[in-house]
Amino acid sequence: xxxxxxxxxxxxxxxxxxxxxLPEPVMLGNGVPVYMAGNGTVDLLRIExxxxxxxxxxxxxxxxxxxxxxxxxxxxHHDAATINDLIDSTGAALTHSSDKDTAGLVTVTLTRKxxxxxxxxxxxxxxxxxxxxxxxxxxxxxxxxxQTSRRRTSVIAREAFYEALCGSRxxxxxxxxxxxYRRLTTGDVREFHRKHYRPVNMYVTVAGSEPWKAxxxxxxxFSGKGTGQWQKPPxxxxxxxxxxxxxxxxxxxxxxxxxxRVGWKGITRNHxxxxxxQVATMILGGYFGSRLMRTIREEKGYTYGIGAVAGAFHNIxxxxxxxxxxxxxxxxxxSEIRKEIEKLRxxxxxxxxxxxxxxxxxxxxxxxxDGPFSVADAIRGIIDYETGADYYTRLAExxxxxxxxxxxxxxxxxxxxxxxxxxxxGSR
Amino acid sequence: xxxxxxxxxFAYMIGFERQILDNGLRVIVHRDEGTPMVTTNxxxxxxxxxxxxxxxxxxHLFEHLMFEGTQNIPLFDVPVMMAGGENNAFTNNDLTxxxxxxxATNLETALWLESDRMRGLDLAEERLANQKSVVTEExxxxxxxxxxxxxxxxxxxxxxxxHPYRWPAIGMDISHIEKADSISAKKFYDRFYTPSxxxxxxxxxxxxxxVFSLAEKWFGDIPSGVKTERKLPVEPEQAERRELTxxxxxxxxxxxxxxxxxxxxxxxxxxxxxxxxxxxxxxxxRFPAILVRKKxxxxxxxxxxxxxxxxxxxxFSGRIRDGIDVRxxxxxxxxxxxxxxxxxxxxxELDKARNRYExxxxxxxxxxxxxxxxxxxxxxxxxxDGINREHEQYMSVTAEEIASAAGLTFRPGNSSVIHxxxxxx
Numbered sequence: 001x002x003x004x005x006x007x008x009x010x011x012x013x014x015x016x017x018x019x020x021x022l023p024e025p026v027m028l029g030n031g032v033p034v035y036m037a038g039n040g041t042v043d044l045l046r047i048e049x050x051x052x053x054x055x056x057x058x059x060x061x062x063x064x065x066x067x068x069x070x071x072x073x074x075x076x077h078h079d080a081a082t083i084n085d086l087i088d089s090t091g092a093a094l095t096h097s098s099d100k101d102t103a104g105l106v107t108v109t110l111t112r113k114x115x116x117x118x119x120x121x122x123x124x125x126x127x128x129x130x131x132x133x134x135x136x137x138x139x140x141x142x143x144x145x146x147q148t149s150r151r152r153t154s155v156i157a158r159e160a161f162y163e164a165l166c167g168s169r170x171x172x173x174x175x176x177x178x179x180x181y182r183r184l185t186t187g188d189v190r191e192f193h194r195k196h197y198r199p200v201n202m203y204v205t206v207a208g209s210e211p212w213k214a215x216x217x218x219x220x221x222f223s224g225k226g227t228g229q230w231q232k233p234p235x236x237x238x239x240x241x242x243x244x245x246x247x248x249x250x251x252x253x254x255x256x257x258x259x260x261r262v263g264w265k266g267i268t269r270n271h272x273x274x275x276x277x278q279v280a281t282m283i284l285g286g287y288f289g290s291r292l293m294r295t296i297r298e299e300k301g302y303t304y305g306i307g308a309v310a311g312a313f314h315n316i317x318x319x320x321x322x323x324x325x326x327x328x329x330x331x332x333x334x335s336e337i338r339k340e341i342e343k344l345r346x347x348x349x350x351x352x353x354x355x356x357x358x359x360x361x362x363x364x365x366x367x368x369x370d371g372p373f374s375v376a377d378a379i380r381g382i383i384d385y386e387t388g389a390d391y392y393t394r395l396a397e398x399x400x401x402x403x404x405x406x407x408x409x410x411x412x413x414x415x416x417x418x419x420x421x422x423x424x425x426g427s428r
Numbered sequence: 429x430x431x432x433x434x435x436x437x438f439a440y441m442i443g444f445e446r447q448i449l450d451n452g453l454r455v456i457v458h459r460d461e462g463t464p465m466v467t468t469n470x471x472x473x474x475x476x477x478x479x480x481x482x483x484x485x486x487x488h489l490f491e492h493l494m495f496e497g498t499q500n501i502p503l504f505d506v507p508v509m510m511a512g513g514e515n516n517a518f519t520n521n522d523l524t525x526x527x528x529x530x531x532a533t534n535l536e537t538a539l540w541l542e543s544d545r546m547r548g549l550d551l552a553e554e555r556l557a558n559q560k561s562v563v564t565e566e567x568x569x570x571x572x573x574x575x576x577x578x579x580x581x582x583x584x585x586x587x588x589x590x591h592p593y594r595w596p597a598i599g600m601d602i603s604h605i606e607k608a609d610s611i612s613a614k615k616f617y618d619r620f621y622t623p624s625x626x627x628x629x630x631x632x633x634x635x636x637x638x639v640f641s642l643a644e645k646w647f648g649d650i651p652s653g654v655k656t657e658r659k660l661p662v663e664p665e666q667a668e669r670r671e672l673t674x675x676x677x678x679x680x681x682x683x684x685x686x687x688x689x690x691x692x693x694x695x696x697x698x699x700x701x702x703x704x705x706x707x708x709x710x711x712x713x714r715f716p717a718i719l720v721r722k723k724x725x726x727x728x729x730x731x732x733x734x735x736x737x738x739x740x741x742x743x744f745s746g747r748i749r750d751g752i753d754v755r756x757x758x759x760x761x762x763x764x765x766x767x768x769x770x771x772x773x774x775x776x777e778l779d780k781a782r783n784r785y786e787x788x789x790x791x792x793x794x795x796x797x798x799x800x801x802x803x804x805x806x807x808x809x810x811x812x813d814g815i816n817r818e819h820e821q822y823m824s825v826t827a828e829e830i831a832s833a834a835g836l837t838f839r840p841g842n843s844s845v846i847h848x849x850x851x852x853x
Contacts, residue, residue: 009540088713137721150679304562324573371463
């Protein structure tokens with residue numbers, strides 16, 4: 001028997017978020033803002049170019065993501081093979097990304113290779129040539145990956161949710177088909193690039209031990225680009241058609257599990273309840289011991305994991321719960337989710353549970369602000385959605401002071417069972 | 429010149445201090461004052477290779493039980509969260525690893541928690557039953573309900589005949605998980621979850637002397653347990669090519685080819701790790717350039733090492749383009765592999781791989797949790813300082829070594845091949 005009397009538990013020091021302030025930008029000669037997050041001892045720089053060129057601006061579906069993926073497939077000066085070779089021989093990583101609202105290019109490089117890597121970044125961002133053959137090959141590969149993704153219950157359930165929330169004609173809710181891949185041309189991609197990849201619309205984040213070292217190099221390669229002075233691009237505001245709440249079923253005959261997704265319309269990031277909603281979602285399904293994890297995983301054993309998040313695009317917010325369960329458990333899962341929400345709407349949370357979630361979120365904030373790379377990510381959220389530099393300071397304040405009564409109010413306001421979509425993707 | 433060399437070398441050094449408690453617990457501390465956080469990492473030298481063939485998946489199931497509370501601390505996660513921490517664990521074929529990252533001011537809470545679950549567990553039937561159900565859903569979610577999710581489940585029993593690497597850490601079959609009982613759980617715990625079978629590694633903003641004295645305080649009186657020598661069957665050398673064809677509800681065919689290689693500590697590991705980077709580590713590498721772009725046979729083509737402690741596998745994994753015959757695709761891979769033994773890789777390719785290794789290593793060791801795990805892992809392999817010898821191992825790989833390792837490894841008789849084809853609809 002190894003069990004024996006335990007010594008007194010050590011005293012826990014209440015975690016604090018630390019310094020949650022964000023850096024002021026430095027402007028390049030053409031006004032492009034550069035945000036620097038400096039810390040650490042490692043001789044690497046991570047430089048991200050963020051461009052307002054997300055799906056929300058598309059006139060032709062897939063133009064945004066394809067433009068982003070085509071950047072390294074050939075430029076006015078180099079073909080795809082040479083570009084890849086130039087990047088890889090520096091040991092750097094160049095990663096493009098494109099989401100609903102923005103597009104970006106992240107470069108991670110040894111400081112001594114900075115000049116070479118920035119020359120390449122500038123070339124792929126602003127002088128791509130979109131060669132026909134590379135476009136065809138890339139589209140074929142993407143089509144094949146798309147076809148594979150159609151067998152994933154999680155993908156189908158997510159798509160059904162955003163269609164219900166935003167409408168199939170909006171860029172946030174549009175459903176991609178194989179024909180979208182077949183119809184897209186290099187002309188569409190060229191046009192998207194010409195309109196939206198403008199140096200005077202972008203901003204830059206630099207993270208590393210000595211981020212200021214990047215400034216003269218950025219000035220050299222990006223300040224002379226484009227015409228005119230930098231200006232804040234207007235936030236897009238697409239027309240949305242939200243459908244009636246209710247049950248949605250998507251049949252995937254060969255699946256051995258179902259994805260269950262319950263969702264509501266949420267609020268945008270500048271809404272006064274946004275921070276309180278973050279705390280409420282954390283209580284419901286944001287951590288290992290959350291209400292949903294305790295019941296649906298730890299008590300019932302229906303799933304490996306269940307989570308809840310609240311987030312937002314430019315002009316619409318969402319709240320969603322997701323889990324993958326055996327086909328036989330999906331109805332019980334839905335009914336347990338309803339029960340947990342009902343409890344939060346009527347019985348609320350104890351002061352003890354509040355303290356737990358408070359400390360957990362403070363620890364999370366401290367981790368966001370530990371290390372320049374994650375600070376750079378935090379900056380991105382703040383600039384893209386114009387939430388104000390004090391977003392995290394306000395979040396920390398809300399976490400510290402929010403009351404159980406306010407949490408109950410949030411659940412009554414935003415988690416109404418009559419306003420939910422209940423989506424199942426799985427085999428009938 | 430001398431100063432330059434030593435400075436460069438210094439950038440790759442991870443300094444640490446080490447002590448062994450009387451009960452055999454090895455304690456490693458790395459101090460990093462650039463962060464307010466600390467990671468405590470406990471590695472138990474027990475993985476799925478230590479399971480019986482009729483009860484596979486047990487080590488991983490047991491990892492779940494480690495979060496189910498003890499008589500002293502019924503809810504493991506509560507103190508972690510109160511202290512502002514996050515924690516998790518993973519199990520692989522070789523080991524089970526647990527970590528907590530939290531503000532350095534709460535270091536002692538993490539040590540208290542880890543020592544408590546090394547001291548005793550609450551192995552109630554009800555909790556076991558529940559975690560069996562959770563793990564069954566994990567099995568389905570990760571391996572059965574994903575297109576191509578069962579590829580590695582199929583590969584292991586094909587490539588290994590006697591060594592326990594012939595089953596994956598999740599287990600050979602869901603039925604093995606279903607029949608696990610609390611008596612075997614207790615036995616497993618008593619055998620493997622002891623100070624003499626564990627390494628505690630702490631990395632972050634902490635004073636090593638304080639960590640050592642806290643380790644003594646919380647772990648020092650736990651009975652050491654008996655470190656049992658592992659006697660695993662040695663996989664006999666493979667004599668001829670093995671092939672398996674399966675049909676699944678997927679859109680495109682997939683090709684998997686696996687080759688036996690040396691152990692994690694052999695020179696083979698570093699040579700082949702650098703070689704797989706030359707073949708598929710980046711967009712300009714050979715497979716993406718030749719198999720994907722030039723010949724248009726694959727939509728993705730990767731090659732990597734399974735990376736286990738005992739002799740492991742080099743695995744080629746490629747998604748084949750619509751309308752391309754799987755044998756034609758395999759032949760193209762074959763000819764790229766054959767070419768490695770007959771022509772030397774060029775200096776530029778080697779340089780590129782070394783540069784990429786350098787950036788990758790710097791990136792990886794920004795995080796204290798990665799440093800903590802890596803130190804513990806090298807210690808269980810034999811010496812934590814192994815972490816500092818890897819740089820030299822990679823940098824010294826030559827084109828001749830690559831050609832000779834490739835010739836030895838990529839023999840057709842050393843291969844296990846899976847043709848994973850779409851079901852006819």
